[in-house]
Each structure stands twice: as structure tokens, then as C-alpha cells.
Amino acid sequence: MNYIKGPVISRRLGRSLGIDLLPANICSEDCLYCECGPTTTLTGERKEYVPAAEVIKELEQILARDPQADFITFSGHGEPTLHSKIGEIIAYLKNNYPHYRVAVLTNSTLLTENKVQQELKNIDLLVPSLDAGCEKTFQKICQPVKGITLDNIVGGIKGFQEIFQGKIWLEILFIKGLNDSKEEIIEFKKLVSKIAPDRVDLNTINRGPAYSGYKPVSEKKLTEIAAKFPEEIEVEIFP
Ligand code: SF4
Secondary structure (H helix, E strand, C coil), rough: CCEEEEEEEECCCEEEEEEEECCCCEECCCCCCCCCCCCCCHHHHEEEECHHHHHHHHHHHCCCCCCCEEEEEEEECCCCEEEHHHHHHHHHHHHHCCEEEEEECCCCCCCCHHHHHHCCCCEEEEECCCCCCCCHHHHHHCCCCCCCCCCHHHHHHHHCCCCCCCEEEEEEEEEECCCCCCHHHHHHHHHHHCCCCCCCEECCCCCCCCCCCCCEECCHHHHHHHHHCCCCCEEEECC
């Protein structure tokens, strides 16, 4: 089993060595736009979905060849913080390869948990998703595990900021007709001001979405939305 991919050229992260800690479509959300297809196991349960020792062994072999990665990135087929030993793997990287920057792409559903915050606190970059400005849209687009709300997502990111010294690049994905209305953008602006991330990345569907019928917004629309965010926040667009 290969748990490590790349380095691949990522539009946002440069040369990124990806770590996938979930074997199939296991996630705490079932996002309409997911590039990995529909979630087959919707869960908030943390466990060792793949053996951490094997992931570390594979990392050791790859990093011995000095792959010149800009980031080692936890991403892949599902929510990486569902893996109960992500903290151990991060600690291994930070103790043995401190010159590599570590990034985690997350839907933030578990970020309210103090244990998860502690496990991630030594990474260099957190890339949390924020796909809606209001609760109704959040439930529609992200279809999270029961009990998770947009307030949990924002609260989790805010809570993590209290102990985190690294950077936060908030990612917002727009779907035509679902979260790109004038009203929704006003709500996004409020949430972005509240979170105050180091950067906001605006993107849209650019590979096949998990569920058919959902369309990307145009580059022009992304540019218009970007212009509406507070000037003091760096905004990048990825059409
Ligand atoms: S959180 Fe990420 S991996 Fe999970 S369903 Fe949504 S897009 Fe896919």
C-alpha cells in the first residue's frame, strides 16, 4: 500500500508530497463537489485507519532520497484528522525532518477537539475549508456527520488560532447557484473578518464533482467576489 504521493505540483503549495491517511472514501463530510467521489463511510470516529508505522516507514524511505518538496501535505481521500495517529506522524516529521514544512488540508469538523488542536499545533500551514456563509448552505453543500454545524467549523478554527503559531490559508470553493449569491458573499465576508486568516484562496469546481449537475463559477465571478473581501486580507483566486 502506498500512502505517500508525489511530490506533485500543486497550484497553491508548489512541490507537495502528499500523505493519504484514509484508505477509501471515509470522511466526516460528503461534499457535493468532492473530487474523490461520494463519501461511502460518513463518520466522525477517530481511529488508526491505516497503520501509522507503515506510513512512517514509507516516509522514511522517500525522505531519505531528499524529494525537494515545498510542503509535506496531509490530504487525500478523506478528512486527515480522522486518523487517530496523525499527531504521531507530524511529530515524527518535525523531529526528524524539521527543514520540511508540513501542511494539513482539513474540513475542520474535528478542530473543536482540544486533542486534535494539540496534535496539529506544530505544523506550518493549516488550510481549512469554508464552503458556506450560512448554516443552511453549509448543510446542503458539505452534508456533514450529524451534529456538526457551521458554528463548529468557525469555532474550531478560532480555537486553534489561540495555540497555533503557523499560517492559516482559508479555502472557499464556489459552486454556481449554490453559494455565490450576494447574500451569501456578505455572510462569507463576516466570517472571513471573524477568522482573519493569513490568506483566503477562492476556487471553484475544476474536476468532476462527486454529485452530477453542479457547475463551477467563472473566473470573472471569482475576481468580482475577491474584490469584495476586506483589503487587509490577502485573497488569491484559483479558477
Ligand atoms: S471534506 Fe474533503 S474529502 Fe471530505 S467529502 Fe469534503 S471535499 Fe471530500
